[in-house]
Amino acid sequence: MKPSTTAERLQEAMNIRGLKQVDVLRLAEPYCRAYGVNLGKTALTQYVSGKIVPRQDKLTILGLALDVSEVWLMGYDVPMERKTAPIPMEEDERSKEFVELFNQLSTEQKKAVLYVMKGFLEKQ
Known part of the structure; x- marks a missing residue:
């Protein structure tokens, strides 16, 4: 069983880093371009509210943008930090x-x- 939801973890990462949703989208933009993934304002709002759980490709983009482990972002009890730093x-x-x-x-x-x-x- 997961101790947290993806929505809770998104909120936690954003709070720790002092980010708003618009900031997350800005940070995610280069990764979206590089990997051909579309992450829009509406989708992010639904992820943060818990209405929708992001697919793996979106989790990867969010993990890179927030510099957190995707597994942590999914709500599992693992360290928040990424094991490898993303290449700028x-x-x-x-x-x-x-x-x-x-x-x-x-x-x-x-x-x-x-x-x-x-x-x-x-x-x-």
Whole structure:
């Protein structure tokens, strides 16, 4: 049996962080874009009120936006903190762009890029 409901946990996370629903939607926006999930004002209101329980994809987005464990958000007696910190969306997008561009290089160009990167790291 779960000690809390998802609605209660959403309220608790929002209260701890001093967030309103509009803030949660703003925080969720980059994750929604990245993962192709739509999270609207009406849906969030229904989740917070307990009228509807969010599907797994929405729980994931809410967990990322609030930086809490999805299992905790579901109401189970587990730590609130995420086990892994989410990668900031800007950093994740840059990484994807780097990989895409790197894969377009020839073998010799890839070697040159790696050589330069290692040089930068040695100077740190």
